Amino acid sequence: MTASLAGRRALVTGASRGIGAAIVRRLAEDGAAVAFTYGASVAEAEKLVAEVSETGATVVAIQADSGDPEQVARSLDETAAQLGGLDIVVNNAGVLYAGDIESLTMEQFDRLVAINVKGIFAAVKAALPHLDATGRIINIGSINADRVPGAGLSLYAMSKAAVAGLTRALARELGPRGITVNNVQVGPTATDMNPEDGESADSLREVMALGRYGRPHEIASVVSYLAGPEAAYVTGANWNVDGGFTV
Incomplete structure (x- = not known):
């Protein structure tokens, strides 16, 4: 362990797999005690706990629906109780519904906004009583907030643009308390949700300066x-980590 986060306590939402799981592994590797939430992926959550625990790190899995503000708030309180406090919140949970505006439903709209936007607001609100002047809030956004490469992403792009705006506003509001708020805007990254051998992968690689998908550990x-x-000293940043997708 590099121990750069020794003594720190973190919660990562929606983290049983993909980028979220990579974040759990890295924070634990760097010395933090880490809790993470998951929805229905019980087996994957248990597997991640077993894997990280083998390194000697403290890791806790909490089942919670990231689209339910009450469950989100409970997960924050439970994290603080189990880890003895809270210093870092990583809002990673997200959902993607793709399709033209005529085919997308209002139910999909409500669910996507509930997780991608309202879930972050609920998590930050519930975290604040636990955070001191060294608190860190890190949102996982998307480069689709800045650039939409094709049709069918209206809902998703809207939600990630909202995350970018929320990040800037919260950074201004919480700065006087010493709490930083930043947004990592992720480009095409090899996960189950966006496989690098997927239908649109070749066209996306053509857009990126590096010509390849990212890896979860790079995020x-x-x-x-x-x-x-x-x-x-970094706060209010919408940091594109995208292999040059937006240059």
């Missing part, structure tokens, strides 16, 4: 930096 490294002491 996790940025999150760990923002959570650490060296990033104490």
Whole structure:
């Protein structure tokens, strides 16, 4: 362990797999005690706990629906109770519904906004009583807030643009308390949700300066930096980690 986060307590939402799981691994590797939430993926959550626990790190899995504000609030309180406090909140939970505006439903709209936007607001609101002047809030956004490469992403892009705006506003509001708020806007990254051999993968690679998909651990490294002491002067940033997708 590098121990740059030794003694720190973190919660990562929606983190039983993909980018979220990579963030859990990296924060634990860097010395933090980590809790994470998951929805229905019980087996994957148990597997992640077993994997990280083998390194000697403290890791806790909490089942919670990221679209339910009451469950989100409970997960924050439970994290603080089990870890003895809270210093870092990583709002990673998200959902994607793709399709033209005529085919997308209002039920999908409500669910996507509930998780991607309202879930972050609920988590921050519930976290504040637990955070001191060294608190870190890190949102996982998307480069679709800045650039939409094709049709069918209206709902998702809207929600991630909302996250970018919320990040800037919260940074201004919470800055006087010493709490930083940042947004990691992720580009195409190899996960189950966006496989690098998927239908649109080749066209996306053509847009990126590096010509390849990112890896979850590459996103996790940025999150760990923002959570650490060296990033104490960074707040309100919408940081594109996208292989040059937006250049």
